[in-house]
Amino acid sequence: MPLCGVIFDLDGTLVDSGLDFDAIRADLDFAPKQLILETVDRLPAGAEKDRCHAVLRKHELRGAQRATLMPGVAGFLEALAERSIRTGILTRNSRESTDITLHRLQLELHPVLTRDDVPAKPDPAGLLSICKDWACGPSEAIYVGDYLFDIQAGQNANMRTVLYAPASLPEYAHLADHTLRSFHDATQLLDQLV
Ligand SMILES: [Mg+2]
Structure with missing residues (x-):
């Protein structure tokens, strides 16, 4: 399946913002x-x-x-850019906090959709909107997130899902199409997906 783009969750996936x-x-x-x-x-x-x-x-x-970048994220984003694979963000965080995080960490992904822009996950509207922006079908994109809502949103959008689970595998891990324990292994996973 051709891969048009990778959509990421923000907190707990691209960045560790320590939200408790x-x-x-x-x-x-x-x-x-x-x-x-x-x-x-x-x-x-x-x-x-x-x-x-x-x-x-x-x-x-x-x-x-x-917030700090999760280990391996910078290298994975570079690998995606080298392959001309698009990158976007869908988060349940606010527009205000998201913009601060992305600016501080100099992350440039497009589009970036927050709960102020689209219905919050697990509603698939944000994922579908990003695909529309990219002019690609949901089956040509993957969604990477660290929580159940991320996997459900991906499934609701008919998109392949990757659960990022650096610490331990949660009981819903089997719902995701793939699991990723470290972004240092993400480029390898990408080779299996395209
Ligand atoms: Mg998260």
Whole structure:
């Protein structure tokens, strides 16, 4: 299958921004495992919703300021550029924090879509929009992410999925088409995909 482009998740995949979702939930007074964005979205307009947005923004801006590239990412992006394979980003993070992270780390991928641009993953709208921008079909692209929503979004878009799992394999790892333990091995995986 020809490969037109690779779409990446941002936090926990391209970069380590140290976002601690359990700490965010605690600050929001949410239950463990409660969906963060979806719960905030459902709150009626008012002081509590504003407080939640402020808490989320504080955590995300802090993450953007400390984010570092995951090991091997720079080399993999270079290898993709050498092969004229396009690269884009779909993230559940905000436009504000995403732009800070990308600017700080001098990452240039296009397009970059955030939750302020398209419905959040696992909705496939962002992945499909990027493919449309590239004028390629979903089957010609792959999505690389580190969480269940990434794999579900890819499946919902009929796109091949790669789960980035540097620490340990989660119980949903079997849902992904491929797993990647280190970006140092990503170019090798690419050779299997094209
Ligand atoms: Mg992630």
